[in-house]
Amino acid sequence: MKRRKWDAKTKAIVVLEGLKGKSVGAICQDYQISQAQYYQWRDQFLANAPKTFEVAQQTDREARLQRENARLKSLVGELTLELKKSDTEGWP
Numbered sequence: 001m002k003r004r005k006w007d008a009k010t011k012a013i014v015v016l017e018g019l020k021g022k023s024v025g026a027i028c029q030d031y032q033i034s035q036a037q038y039y040q041w042r043d044q045f046l047a048n049a050p051k052t053f054e055v056a057q058q059t060d061r062e063a064r065l066q067r068e069n070a071r072l073k074s075l076v077g078e079l080t081l082e083l084k085k086s087d088t089e090g091w092p
Helices: 008-019 024-031 035-089
Strands: none
Touching (some): 008 024
């Protein structure tokens, strides 16, 4: 029998149906998967659940760092222009 490949979105939908209270037997019958397969997906889903919230925090941190980086680049640019201006003014 040929193995099917399941995408992450479909796996999540299957697992969420079980977490919402639908019987595992019914889910497995609907999607034609074994109960062992369902439990593997569920365990993987639950093990990676905390990462969902870490991504949001990381994104906020990255945005703050990008703003700071832009501010510092602007400051370096202004200081560079001042140095070039003072160098050219010093020449006779």
